[in-house]
Amino acid sequence: MTLPRILVLGTGGTIAGAGSGATGAAYRPGDLALGTLIAHLDALNLAAELVPQDIAQIGSQDIGWTQWRALHAACVAAIADPAVDGIIITHGTDTAEETGYLLDLTLPTAKPIVLVGAMRAADAVGADGMRNFANAVRVVSDRESCGRGVMLVMGDAVLAARDARKAATSAIDAFRTFPRGPLARVMPATLDWFGPPHRRNEGARYAFPQALPRVAILTAGAGMDAAPVEALLGIGCKGVVLAGMGQGNAPASVLAALSRAAARGVQVVRSARVDEGIVDRNVEVDDDALGLVAARALGPAKARILLMVLIANGMTDAAHIQAAFDGG
Ligand code: ASP
Numbered sequence: 001m002t003l004p005r006i007l008v009l010g011t012g013g014t015i016a017g018a019g020s021g022a023t024g025a026a027y028r029p030g031d032l033a034l035g036t037l038i039a040h041l042d043a044l045n046l047a048a049e050l051v052p053q054d055i056a057q058i059g060s061q062d063i064g065w066t067q068w069r070a071l072h073a074a075c076v077a078a079i080a081d082p083a084v085d086g087i088i089i090t091h092g093t094d095t096a097e098e099t100g101y102l103l104d105l106t107l108p109t110a111k112p113i114v115l116v117g118a119m120r121a122a123d124a125v126g127a128d129g130m131r132n133f134a135n136a137v138r139v140v141s142d143r144e145s146c147g148r149g150v151m152l153v154m155g156d157a158v159l160a161a162r163d164a165r166k167a168a169t170s171a172i173d174a175f176r177t178f179p180r181g182p183l184a185r186v187m188p189a190t191l192d193w194f195g196p197p198h199r200r201n202e203g204a205r206y207a208f209p210q211a212l213p214r215v216a217i218l219t220a221g222a223g224m225d226a227a228p229v230e231a232l233l234g235i236g237c238k239g240v241v242l243a244g245m246g247q248g249n250a251p252a253s254v255l256a257a258l259s260r261a262a263a264r265g266v267q268v269v270r271s272a273r274v275d276e277g278i279v280d281r282n283v284e285v286d287d288d289a290l291g292l293v294a295a296r297a298l299g300p301a302k303a304r305i306l307l308m309v310l311i312a313n314g315m316t317d318a319a320h321i322q323a324a325f326d327g328g
Helices: 034-042 065-080 096-106 129-140 227-234 252-263 300-312 318-327
Strands: 005-012 049-058 086-090 113-116 151-154 157-160 164-166 175-177 184-187 190-193 215-219 239-244 267-272
Touching: 005 034, 005 065, 034 049, 034 129, 049 065, 065 086, 065 096, 086 129, 096 113, 096 151, 096 164, 096 300, 113 129, 129 151, 129 184, 129 190, 157 175, 215 227, 215 300, 227 252, 239 252, 239 300, 252 267, 267 300, 267 318, 300 318
Parallel strands: 005 049, 005 086, 086 113, 113 151, 215 239, 239 267
Antiparallel strands: 151 157, 157 184, 164 175, 184 190
């Protein structure tokens, strides 16, 4: 039987973390080279041929356009290569939702692409990285895994990158998914999809940005004034994502400053600092009058990714940006 050939793109993170010993707390994310991880994986006798390619060896808090561009290019090449069946990206969990969503927006769905990480360093007792990786291999090797967009495999669950977010700082099942539930439950020996592929044969939705426009997240707080908005405009932000209270609310003076920014061509998207929920247009805030966009189901981190991609693709009109957020 021919084994599936899986490209493994290494970026670092806690799955490659070490230094805590069995019971310590402090460790270094991305401490282990991808080759060392692959050697650990070889010992598991997984039913796949793993082809490693280094992208970076960092904590994902330091990831950015340089690594994203390298990941995107490697994925494009692997999708075009008939010898590659699928792609696994080892990644820190802090920003996995951002990398996953960026790739989801800018790659076709022809081959399965899975991000995998860990909450416990590789040398910690009860480390979850190897299990998560074995689960990722199970997912990528499955015929039904194509046509679902970029996925994240953590805590025995398969999550769509579009819906996944990190919701706990250290728990093993740190990720939640909204507004849709998980795509599947996975264990090294079993995989149960909860529905058919929903994005079969889709091309890339957007071109990968040639540069990232400066887009900031502004978190609203009770009693704040409009000075932070002016400060963001002062450093040349092309877009601002408001992480607002409740359904994307902010003090009136802040909304007024954001509206003035929108009138000057800065794209302003209202999302929520609340953990979960939809931000709809024109509920407490008159988006039509203020020229603002509602983030709908996207939280601040992912709203920022989508807004950067839209601006980089030349989108400058609030109605078109709203339509893109409506479509996720
Ligand atoms: N700070 C780490 C990272 O994102 C945390 C992790 O991987 O879980 O790289």
